[in-house]
Each structure stands twice: as structure tokens, then as C-alpha cells.
Amino acid sequence: MQTYPSPEALRRLPAGVADVAVVFGTLVLLAAVAQVGEGAFARFQPPAVVPEIDLDPRNLPYYAARSTLRMFIALGFSTLFTLIYGYIAAKSRWAERILIPLLDILQSVPVLGFLSITVTGFIALFPGSLLGLEAASIFAIFTSQVWNMTFSFYQSLRTLPQELLEATTLYRLSGWQRFTQLEVPSAMVGLLWNAMMSFGGGWFFVAASEAISVLNQDYTLPGLGSYVEAAIRAEDLAKLGWALLTMAVVILLVDQLFWRPLIAWSDKFRLEQSAGANAPESWLYDLLTTARIPRLIGDWLSPIGELGDRILSQLSQPRLGSAADPRQQQRQERLFTQVLLVLIGAIFVWIAHFIGTTVGFAEVLLTLGLGLLTLGRVVLLLVLATVIWTPIGVAIGFNPQLARLLQPVVQFLAAFPANFIFPFATLFFIRTHISIEWGSILLMALGAQWYILFNSIAGAQSIPTDLREMAADVGLKGWQRWRQLIIPGIFSAWVTGGVTASGGAWNASIVAEIVTWGSTTLTATGLGTYIAEATAVGDWPRITLGIGMMSLFVVGLNRLFWQRLYQLAEDKYHL
Amino acid sequence: MNLDRNSALIQVEEVYKRFPLPEGKGEFTVLSNISLEVRAGEVVALLGRSGSGKSTLLRIMAGLIPPSQGQVLSNGKPLRGANPDVAMVFQSFALLPWLTVQENVELGLQARGIPKKERRQRALKAIDLVGLDGFESAYPKELSGGMKQRVGFARAFVLEPKVLFMDEPFSALDVLTAENLRGEIDDLWNAGSFPSQSILIVTHNIEEAVFLADRVVILGSNPGRIRGEVKIDLPRPHDRLDPRFKSLVDYIYTIMTNPEIEVTTEMAVQPPVKEQVSSPYAYPLPYARVGGISGLLELIVEQPEGQVDIAELAERLRLSVDDLLPILDAAVLLGFAEVLQGEVHLTEIGRDFATTTILRSKDLFRQQLLERVPVFKSILQTLEEKRSHSMRGEFFLDLWDEHFPHAEAERQFATAIDWGRYAELFEYDALEERLYLAETTPEPVGVGQTPRE
Ligand SMILES: Nc1ncnc2c1ncn2[C@@H]1O[C@H](COP(=O)(O)OP(=O)(O)OP(=O)(O)O)[C@@H](O)[C@H]1O
């Protein structure tokens, strides 16, 4: 990919100019954060005084900045959480047995269903101020980003190369040194990639969490999402267009100014020992490495770093190995498993009791039925997205030039929050009298389909050229070619895309099955609507039941369907 | 260095190592009753076949894994945790790709809390010693394999350990690079400027062991045990052209190819621990494909007198001992070849097998399998007893699992399938993972396989 200005040009640039650019850029960034941050944290208001959203498009940069700041704060917390949770799960065999299944479940819980719970919690935590709402929104974004990142970090820790581990043990690196020199660096590439993808997904939740009604009360936070909400209420298409444009610009800016440089920087953390053919590039990263100031500051700070390293190393000296008796260990493990099972059983009984005494078991059957309806939508969506996008993806993937050109576009589309498009689609449904029962499938697909396309491209690219040539050589054509070459070749990539798309679709159902335009509200029958309605009126038992049921569907689907496909992909279609 | 010559730096006392088999099926003994000493001023080579537990022993001595029984003394004191007197050079280099050469070399010093300035100086000296000056700020990615391993050496040297451990340090390099680096390390040692007092090197390259070591300790397999040691009583540097060099290499080859031979040295040799083997699934099959076996036999049969020196054979085929020995083992197990004094020669049947048509060689192979490898009889019997004349592959895998770690059991299974298929004793459906008894009259096997005589 071409970047502008080219790295060569920058290298020719005198270091002085690069330095000026870096200093200037840093000052602008600091000023912007201070300006926006003041709005977020200093203007405390009682919740009765809901901040007005001014629909003048000139306010859009400010709103966009507020939303972006929320995203970055959530990202900071996600990173912190990831490092701690992933580290503990990878280091302690006991903790691992609780933390990893828990992560699996948390990942399957529809984040949007959470909102009601967290909003009330956070408002109670910060009485009489907007900070509670702010925290709830950040928390919603956080929960949409964090699980992926944590899994990636945990997996990296568990798959560290044996000899590297032995080297660090033998050379007596302290726990802190191991963490900073081995564990975090080797996880960096995967972690950043996952963070970037989750960050893209996070915009959806910004939009969904800034303007919500919980417990019969409307809450609004200044931001892009609430701007869109206000525009919908005012039935103002032009304003919506402006918001859309702003969103696109923000995504591009964050990509260029934040993710690209990080990805370019992280290339040195690749574990493969040979130089990569196409290292990622970023003009900003080149600028930063050309300038002298960052390096000078680094040198100047290095004694402090050294001191910190020494102190933290003192606190985390390597422990002397002591061989535990394996038999006793086994006994302990068995006991641990039993205690765990009892605990899980107790939780189930408690939930059953709660539901039984409040809404009754007939309601459970009702939600089960609604869940099946939503499941039907998800399945239909997957089938349609596959039928439409896989051939296109494969065509793109087989054409390297096209792929290089289009992949960033697809990435952008995947990051673009689908709920910004919802109003247009809603309007379309209203005008054409398309039932939302079917239309919601399209709404859910707006976000989810890109994962299928994205992975189809990647899968097609992974099919070796000589296999394709062989297929052409023996005269495979049409359906035969698909059956013998393409489907097996892209299968595992498709499964990855399918899992992500299906997870995204379930989550989206909460906002896609019930949509509004001005005063018109379209409502589809399904579990998403059930949860959204329960949330709006603050019906706790129904919220719990709805979320529980949806989680059950997602977990069940993962266990019974996707995991088997993964296995099949591993066993049979491994290239 | 001369002062404490002959004092023991590391002592291994009656060490056993067992790993649990999967699903609590008991334990797998990797090392059995190992006693060993590394003294100041000597180079010791640990030689053994793949899977004999060389790396495991090295890691126990380095304090990276605890022994199941017995103890390791370092400087006379029982070892707990990583051995501070030891630095290690790894087969795969084990460099951190995100650190420069300099930072990689400084890693161990940093862990010891040595101030930055001193770290820098000492690292530069070590980098200089391995001939890498000018590359201090390069990243490992930018270096060739040989240069990466030089960084590995520098990282170990900089700590000035009492004993330098190397686990097959040259086996990931191409032949010429390995030769070059090996020579340089040997030069450093002979010049007396080596940064450690002793060297312990793990290898399965016999020439390398004889070239570098003062003492070659030979490990036997299943379970790993010390078969004895061979003193390399040559003046340093060991001259490859010296006839004594050649005879030592030949002698060690003979030992390595004959598990029964007793190793004669001044040291008392421990009698090999013979396990009582009852199940046919407990005898390990050498991991060799039929194609490899017949290829080797065809090569030997073309030799004048139908025999060949093993060291020469390995050299000619550019095969490491580890790749060659299992094939030889298989040929011996099947009664196609015999090994005597470092020479392989074919038996009558072996000669027949190597020269006849494919159909007849299949017959010969089947006959030898059933006669000499009990596990095939057992498999056949199981299949015959079933009414469907078929059985899940997992059933047999489980039987192997009881005697080997799972990865090894899978290799045993794969080998048995390969041999049994070739001999047309049974068929295997990889999708269903089932074994089927072959039809009693094997079908004609396709083009080019009809008798030509
Ligand atoms: N952590 C472990 N758990 C179970 N089995 C192990 C473990 N480590 C090693 N083994 C087994 O111990 C045996 C010896 O392994 P080791 O790596 O020490 O052999 P080696 O002589 O170094 O072989 P190679 O020449 O292939 O490196 C092997 O059969 C291996 O499968």
C-alpha cells in the first residue's frame, strides 16, 4: 500500500522539520484532549437536566471528539484488564479453570442487554452527575472490546516458545522483566490486531449507549450517537448525512493517526525469525522515528526506567522451583472441580428460583420461542450473507491487486457502526411497507455481513496458487471447482467469519428488532425486542431472563455448531 | 583454570525422570538411574539417539526441571531452581526478536541488576569475542542462522558461567556454517580464552562429539540410561585425519547401532536396566517408512561385497544419525541387514528383498513382519476375531498409549499402519480411522507392479 509522504521522502526530510511536526502535533493533541475532557468530566449535572443535543452540524467535531475520547478510555481499561486477567489465567492453573470458561460465557452475553444493569449501577455510584452515564457508556464499549483482547493475550502467554521460556528462566529474569521483555512483546502483534478489530466494533456500542432509555427515563450523553438519535427524532435526513460523514472521517483519522503507526511499530514483535516480506507502513510512524525529540526524551527518561525496572524486579524475584507431588496435585484438582460444580449448580438453582418466583416458567417458554425466532433470523442472515458475499470475496481474494485495494475498504465497512445506517433502512421499510419481521434481518446483516466477506477474501488468498493452477489444469469448472477446491480451501476462514458474524448478529438483534423513525416505531417479534422492551421499563426479572436466554442460545450454538465446524476445519480442511 | 582441574562442578546422582502418561495411565520413564559428573576444564559430550532423554537430562542439570528421584549437586550443593553456574546455548537460538543483538546479550546481566554502563562494556566484549562487532544494533531477523547462533553464544559467554551447556547448538545450521562455527568454538577453547571452565554439549552427531569432546557419554534409549563413556585421548585440537579419530568414530557407531554391546571404558559401566516386557505393544518400532528401508537396502546391495561403513553412508546420504539409525534399526529388526563393527551388510533375505519384484518383496516383507514383529500378529488376530474384520484405529492407539507418551504412541501407530499396509496385512481408512483385514487374495496393485521376470 502506498503511503504519503513516502518513507524515503521523510528520511530525506531534515530531522529538524520532523521534530517541529512532532512537537506541534503533540501540542494540538493535548489541547484537544483538555478541551473535550473538560466537557466530559467537569460539567456535572443532575440527571434531571438532560444535556440538549444541538443539531447544528458545526457541533459535530465536538460530539465526535467526545465519543472518540470515550472509545479511548474504554480501550485503556480494556488493555489494563486484559493484561491482568490474561496474566492470572495463564499463570495459575486454579484460576485458569474458572477464568477461561467465565470468559467464554462473558463473550457470549449480549452486551447491549447489560446496559440497563450498568446504567443503574453507575448512576448510583455517581449520584447527581453525568459521570455515572459517562461511565456506563464507557463500560458498554469496554465489554464489547475486552474479551477478544483478553483471549488473544492469554493464548499468546500459553503458546510461548519453550526455549524462550527456558532462556528467561535460566538467565533468572525477574517476574517483571519476564513480563516486559518476553510475555507482553510476544503477545503484542495478536493483541494489537484484536484491539484494532474490537475497537472498530466498539463504535456500534458508542452509538447504542449514548442515548438510551432505561427504567422509563431517557438518558443522553453528548456524542455522535446521541446526535444521530436526535436527528432521528427530528426526522432530519440531512443532519443524519452529516453525522455519517463525520463518523467516516473519525474512523479514518483514528486509523491513520493511531492504529497504523502502532501496527507498523509492532512489526518488530513478530516471533518469526525471518524478515517479513511486506512490513506494514505508516507515515506517522516514520515521522516519529525520524524526529530526534522522541528519542532524546527516551534517553532522558531511561535512568528512571532503569530504576523502576530494578525496584519492580526486586519485588518479583524468580521463585525457587519446588516439585509438587503429582498425586496430591491430582487429588486437589478433583476436589477443586467438585467444588466448582457445586457452585455452578447453586447458581443455576438460584436463577431458576428467581425466575420461578417472579415471572414464572411459562415466561421461560415464551422467551425460548422468541429466541427460536431470532435464531431463525440469524441463520437466514448467515445463509444469505454467505451466498451473496462468499463468491464476491473469493473473486477478490483470487485477484491480489484487487484484494490489496479492497481489503482496507472492507475493514472500514466492518468498523463503520451499522446503527448509523439503521434510520435510512427504517425509512425505507416504512416507505415500501416491508415488514420489520423480515427487515430486521437486513438490519442485523448490515454489521455482520462484513465478517463473512472479510474472511472469504482472506481464505481465498490462503489457497496456494499451485493448487489453483492444478484445478485449472485438470479442468475443474463451475460447481466442481467450488466443491473440490474453493469450499475446502476457505472453509476454516469462513468458520471464523461465521462465528464472529453470528455473535454480532445476536447482539445487534437488541437494536435491530425494534427501530424508530420520528414517532413511528417498528417492532419485530423476537428475543431482541423482548430484552429491549424489558430494559426500557426496567423489568429486572425479564431483563435477566432475556439476557440469560440469549446467552444460552449463543453458548449453545457455539458448542453444538461452531465448535464442531472448527474441529472439522482443523481435521479435514487444514491447508 | 588449572587450579581446580578435576574438581566436580556438577554432579548428577542416581537421577530418574518420569513423566505421567495421559489419562492417568501410570508413568513413562525417560531417564533411569543416571549418574554423571562434569569436572572443571573438560568438554563432555552427551550422545544418544532421538528420544533417549539427552535434552531432559541437560534441563535437569540446568535446574529447569526437577528430577523425579535423585539429586543434582552444583558446586557440591543440592540444586534448587535454575542453576546459577550454567548458561545455555539453544538449538533454536532462543533470541528475543524485539531486542537488538546488544540487548539480547545484555539480558542475563540486566537480570542480575548490573548497572547499564558495565553491562554495555561486558556485552561489547562478548560480541567481539564471537566475531559480531558491527552488528550490535542489528535485530535477529536481519542475521543469518550462523550469526544468530553467535549471538546465542555471546549471550551465554557474557555471564562467564562455570559450565556452558549446549543443546545441539549446530544442528539448525547448514553444514558449512555449522562446521565453521564449531571450529571457532573449538579454537576458542583450545586457546584457553574460553569464558567458561567446562562445556557440556548434547548432540546426536558422532563426529561432532569426537571432534569437540574430551569425553563422550553415551545414552541408551527406553528408558534413557548411561551405557558408558568413551575417552577421546587425542591431542587437542582433535585431528579428523588422525586414524585414531576415525577408529573412535567407527567404534561409537558400532555402539550406537548395537543396543546390546557393552561400552568398555575405565569407568565401571552400569548394566542396562532391562524392563520386563510382556505386551507386544511395548516393543518400540523404529520410526522408518517402508520406502526408506527398501531405498537403503537397494543402496547397500549395489556396494561391492554388499556392505558399507555406517559413518560413510551417513556422510554420503547427508543424513544425520538420527534419520539414518531408525531405518537401519528397522532393517535389522526385519532381518534384512546386520551390523558388525560399524559396517552394515545384507542378509540373504535382505538381498532378495532389495532385488526382486515389488510383489515378491511384499510377500517377503509380510513374512518377516509376522515372524519377527509380534505386534503385527496381535493386530491381525484382533481383526480376525471381529466379525466385521475391522476395528477402530483408536483401539490400537490406546494399547500403545499404555507404554508410550501419546506423541510416541501415535508414531508407533503410524509406523505400524505404514508397514502393515505395504505388507497387505490390513487396510486403513484414514477418514473413518478404521483398520480392515486385507482380503485374503490381495488385488492386483496397479500399473508397473506386475512381475517383470
Ligand atoms: N514434558 C514432557 N512430558 C512428557 N514427556 C516428555 C516431556 N519432555 C520429554 N518427554 C519425553 O521424553 C523423551 C526424551 O525426550 P528428550 O527431548 O529429552 O530427548 P532427546 O534425547 O533430547 O531427543 P532429541 O534428540 O530428539 O532432542 C521423549 O520420548 C519425550 O517424548
Ligand SMILES: [Mg+2]
Ligand atoms: Mg533434544
